[in-house]
Amino acid sequence: MKARSITLGLAILVAGGSAAFAGLAWRPAIGKIASPTQFDRALVAKGAQLAAVGDCAICHAGSTGTPFAGGNPLQTPFGAVYASNITPDPDAGIGTWSLAAFRRAMHDGVDRAGGFLYPAFPYNHYTHVTGEDVDAIYAFLMTRTPAKLQAPATHLPFPFNIRLLMAGWNALFVDHSPVAADPAKNAAWNRGAYLVEGLGHCAACHSPRNALGAEDKAHPFTGGEVDGWDAPGLTAATSPAAIAWTAGALYRFLRHGLDDQHAASAGPMGAVSHDLSNVPEADVRAIAIYIASMTDPDGRGAAEPTREQQVAARVAAAQIPPPELQQTSGAAIFAGACAGCHGAGAPMMLNGRPSLALGSSVTAATPRNASQTILYGLQPGPGERGPWMPGFAGSLTDDQVAAVLTYLRWRFTDRPAWPALEDNVHRIRQDKSS
Template identity: 40%
Template structure:
């Protein structure tokens, strides 16, 4: 999301907050209820096992465990256009976690984005996706979280600019952009499709990264899963923008992928089309590799059934593309081959590659600058790629990116040296 657009979006957000928020009562406050009686050991064990699986499906550990912190104790930073939000401690510690919450309060947080004290949660916590979860799944998640060791750990206060630090204004946001509701199966689709849709749209909250957002930070429903922008690490201590690819059947998405390619990618991090790197290392490492074969297949079936959709892009001109050909031949062709079709032992194909064609080139530029290192659990895996930040200047990287995005039938908007400089 460009800086100008963000600036305009902030002004729009402020205007709406003032105009509508003034008419809306602030979030209420209430006493935190006494925790309910604990279930029997047998009942807790049964639900805890199911809940552990569901927590993996939701990748809860990645968002609620800091790199050097205790599991689920929070303090993971999320950089947004409005400031930095730190994830909550969701262990059952009574003072710094959710140990005093009741199940009803937990369910309300998951489905409505309301904390136990009545204050609004920010949608960095993806309650707009979790709202569809079933009663049974929420019971199991609750049992699992209550079974965790309590960790006394106070997370950092959010660093949001005014007026975005006013939680009561989230009532306005919810009225505009949030529709609560349970999951209802589509009788016209298969059981596999419905299970996959439930996981992708709900616990998996794939849209949080793969759907573009408007100026208010809400997902654009009409462009669901067509690719988005978010901040994440490029190396320790440094965050940059990343562009999540189009997951629909569009040419710049998964058109060239088979269901089996998606299954391999989600289960092992490797397929004939791509290997994971960057933020997806956490997604597969902490989440999808732990899912059952049936659930992985269901997700792949759902994703492959998505109709082609996307965001209009203008490919680089022939002149722009040709400027990077020499750099490609010298730096990339050994592993990805001169025709871009890749080699199973050295590098994935670049032809039809969603990462190469993302509307915003952030991830492609990150790979070129910082390299791509697959997660260590991958078997087999592509060779690691070293970054070229110290060897190529911004113009050379822009030229190389344009060659990749304008060759072999690929589509992707032209890349400028300024785009590269943004990712340095």
């Protein structure tokens, strides 16, 4: 009898606590609007540039390529989260959303109807974006072409499908304070900090995450993973770059998708570089200055390599490999499939393209990015410009790709061999086909 009373009491406490939490977490719906209002052209233009910094088009592009129509899945450890339609269509998109509803979504992660959003939408960074900038993005999105494409609904397994729990997640992990200006830094650095920490949400990819999917605030920018790619660390201790990044090199990489002392942007970063090509030069330079300061915490400033140093690095990276390496199957595959572009004396190399020895995918701690690039190549989106490379998933087996990776690691770096390469390649191929 006593045990039954205790059980009943606990049940009442749990029920009462759940009801209290639900009451505190509840958010009201915000009324619909009939249609978007007219917007000043200058505000729309500003919003276009800010949306490019925020990479809105990357996640929210429709499965058919329709801009901002949603439907793309972002793979998370908890399941696939589908990007929503953010065109002004009144049924499939956000055409009935008021500015207040849009601001709440950006700053609080709550949609117009009062439902909690998952942080695959990086509102935990957009909390740092000023109201004026949010208003400009709203003006831009509300003047896009409406798309009547209904994005797939997100269905995560229990208990992650209980969106109300996001109220607790937000309380633990979301910071609403603005990005504080550092008076010891110049205006460009502070502008870069605002863009990187806020709209650019760079840490969302380039930081590790804890068991609940929140960024590890104790180790920001030390490397993460997104959509099957490694997002490399950006700090001095974690960057895999063979040559330290400078603000100038980062600017070229971010703006043009290529720097001749590093590599071409690949994977999700390729789309980021494309978007940043439409952002004012001053903002891209500010982003580069802020990120470069992570690899130079003392503020001494790494010098740009001289032309002589660049040539020396390229020549050293293209040395003829030792005989024992030349006899491997990886060397033979490289000679037949890769050397026409990446071998010493190849036309592409003579035109200033970076040596493979300078690319982070070859020097990285894991072979994930190099495997992705060999299997699926680099292909800019329709109508986009950028580095191009064919994929070899259809012509090379897993063990052949692994042999090439072994050869690249041995020839072009002084790093230890990657383990279990064939298993890694097989896993990436399986993930792509699933």
